[in-house]
Amino acid sequence: MNGNLYASFEAQFLAHADEPCLRLPDAEDWSHGELLARVSAAAGALAELGVRAGDRVVVQVAKSPECVALYLGCLKLGAVYVPLNTAYTPREVEYFLADAEPALFVCAEDAQRDWGVPVATLDAAGGGSFADAAASATPRDAVARRAAGDLAAIVYTSGTTGRSKGAMLSHANLASNAATLREAWGWRDDDVLLHALPIFHVHGLFVAMHCVFLTGTSMVFLPGFDAEAFAGHLEESTVTMGVPTFYTRLLALPDFGREACAGMRLFISGSAPLTEQTFHAFEARTGHRILERYGMSETLMNTSNPLDGERVAGTVGFALPGVETRICGADGEVLATGAVGEIEVRGPNVFSGYWRMPEKTAEEFRDDGFFRTGDMGLMDAEARVTIVGRAKDVVISGGYNVYPKEVEDLIEEMPEVAETAVIGVPHPDFGEGVVAVVVPAGGEVGLGAVEDTLRGRLARFKQPKRVVNLDALPRNAMGKVQKNALRERYAALFDEG
Ligand code: MCA
Numbered sequence: 001m002n003g004n005l006y007a008s009f010e011a012q013f014l015a016h017a018d019e020p021c022l023r024l025p026d027a028e029d030w031s032h033g034e035l036l037a038r039v040s041a042a043a044g045a046l047a048e049l050g051v052r053a054g055d056r057v058v059v060q061v062a063k064s065p066e067c068v069a070l071y072l073g074c075l076k077l078g079a080v081y082v083p084l085n086t087a088y089t090p091r092e093v094e095y096f097l098a099d100a101e102p103a104l105f106v107c108a109e110d111a112q113r114d115w116g117v118p119v120a121t122l123d124a125a126g127g128g129s130f131a132d133a134a135a136s137a138t139p140r141d142a143v144a145r146r147a148a149g150d151l152a153a154i155v156y157t158s159g160t161t162g163r164s165k166g167a168m169l170s171h172a173n174l175a176s177n178a179a180t181l182r183e184a185w186g187w188r189d190d191d192v193l194l195h196a197l198p199i200f201h202v203h204g205l206f207v208a209m210h211c212v213f214l215t216g217t218s219m220v221f222l223p224g225f226d227a228e229a230f231a232g233h234l235e236e237s238t239v240t241m242g243v244p245t246f247y248t249r250l251l252a253l254p255d256f257g258r259e260a261c262a263g264m265r266l267f268i269s270g271s272a273p274l275t276e277q278t279f280h281a282f283e284a285r286t287g288h289r290i291l292e293r294y295g296m297s298e299t300l301m302n303t304s305n306p307l308d309g310e311r312v313a314g315t316v317g318f319a320l321p322g323v324e325t326r327i328c329g330a331d332g333e334v335l336a337t338g339a340v341g342e343i344e345v346r347g348p349n350v351f352s353g354y355w356r357m358p359e360k361t362a363e364e365f366r367d368d369g370f371f372r373t374g375d376m377g378l379m380d381a382e383a384r385v386t387i388v389g390r391a392k393d394v395v396i397s398g399g400y401n402v403y404p405k406e407v408e409d410l411i412e413e414m415p416e417v418a419e420t421a422v423i424g425v426p427h428p429d430f431g432e433g434v435v436a437v438v439v440p441a442g443g444e445v446g447l448g449a450v451e452d453t454l455r456g457r458l459a460r461f462k463q464p465k466r467v468v469n470l471d472a473l474p475r476n477a478m479g480k481v482q483k484n485a486l487r488e489r490y491a492a493l494f495d496e497g
Pocket of ligand 1: 196197198201202203204224225243245246270271272294295296297300397398399400430460461462
């Protein structure tokens with residue numbers, strides 16, 4: 001049997017050839033048949049551009065139907081898809097290209113330069129040199145044979161050391177998780193997914209789209225999240241997936257309520273903690289209890305609140321079928337019910353390791369195959385999981401992970417800064433907002449000076465939204481900066497407007 005994940009998608013595209021797949025508000029819909037033709041053309045173009053099975057293809061382009069075809073074309077050809085956040089600066093992209101050593105980098109027209117690797121372009125409107133190549137390529141009909149354990153994608157996640165790591169995801173990882181979610185969330189033949197997430201991360205790229213591709217259903221495909229536009233498209237949809245910021249922004253619309261959600265059966269949230277306040281406010285306004293689930297780039301989805309059964313605010317539900325979770329102490333001992341420890345997971349969803357980082361990989365896995373998530377949590381007597389914090393120093397802003405070390409290293413290059421601690425504190429829109437606490441070497445250090453330093457070097461979403469000056473950072477007896485004390489001290493920073 002062909003272990004290529006795409007083979008199961010193509011079977012659905014063929015079976016539903018005349019039915020819509022991508023519902024496009026500003027253009028003609030793409031049927032499953034159209035998508036299949038575009039995928040075969042993209043695979044043909046990739047082959048003609050020199051890409052072979054097993055090669056990496058790095059992609060940093062705006063969300064478009066053509067980008068979906070490019071992604072699936074990579075799978076069809078047996079290449080390894082490496083998506084990058086469009087917010088990354090050229091300096092950040094250079095690192096990924098050097099690390100991934102792709103056979104092709106597909107970027108936006110205005111990002112063209114001498115990258116040291118072959119380049120093709122794809123713009124937001126679906127034009128560019130890659131689109132031209134696809135239009136004239138001989139379509140590739142055969143689905144490349146792949147073993148289930150072969151790589152399908154590498155997804156970069158930032159690291160606590162500041163260096164990004166490429167999580168290697170196999171066809172089997174993606175296929176098993178998609179099949180699990182289809183069952184867990186009770187996907188129906190007439191479901192229509194409302195898709196407004198970016199497609200360069202696990203949530204929008206795999207979790208959301210694979211449910212559609214595996215079932216031959218369709219999605220309303222929006223270029224991004226705009227609360228009003230999103231609310232307007234709910235009436236033609238039945239399911240949606242978003243980060244908590246989606247839900248808080250919907251709640252900020254004065255007219256949003258039951259009427260807009262009348263045709264919806266399921267609202268799913270992930271990538272960042274959904275506050276109990278948002279959960280309850282959403283239920284009060286719409287009658288829907290948002291289903292919160294928990295995953296990571298390295299493991300895809302681990303747990304989910306139940307489709308049928310009690311969805312409890314502030315919890316991430318139960319381990320998905322086939323996934324094992326446990327709570328462990330610092331020495332790896334399994335802790336008792338209710339005790340807080342590190343969440344560890346094992347299952348067919350868990351990645352095989354970090355690209356070209358065997359030592360880092362070994363550090364994160366236990367001998368018995370459990371992966372250490374770095375998230376702190378507990379399990380109750382029913383095995384329901386609650387996340388209480390993170391062992392790793394990470395800020396989650398609007399569903400994007402920001403690793404303080406990466407930001408601190410750059411700010412500390414400023415001559416006017418003696419030292420800095422970057423933290424996340426509650427933010428009304430993004431859940432957490434990035435703040436730089438700075439000890440100046442001389443006079444005050446302002447936000448403008450920090451922005452000037454980081455401009456072009458660090459994606460905007462990682463940059464501090466506030467800078468506060470302090471005479472000294474609080475430290476414990478070991479000399480370690482007490483970030484908890486700083487988080488407490490500045491907890492209300494964004495409340496002040
Ligand atoms: C945009 N900005 C942000 C963020 N997004 N700042 C901090 N955090 C953010 N998340 C800044 C921009 O830099 C810009 O700043 C200003 O906000 C407006 O930018 P714009 O692009 O217009 O923002 P937006 O469209 O309103 O975006 C907000 C958003 C977006 C819709 C919440 O961030 C988003 O789509 N987030 C989803 C992230 C996601 O998919 N995560 C999944 C990761 P300025 O004007 O100052 O330049 S996968 C994952 O986590 C795991 C596996 C899982 O479980 O799902």
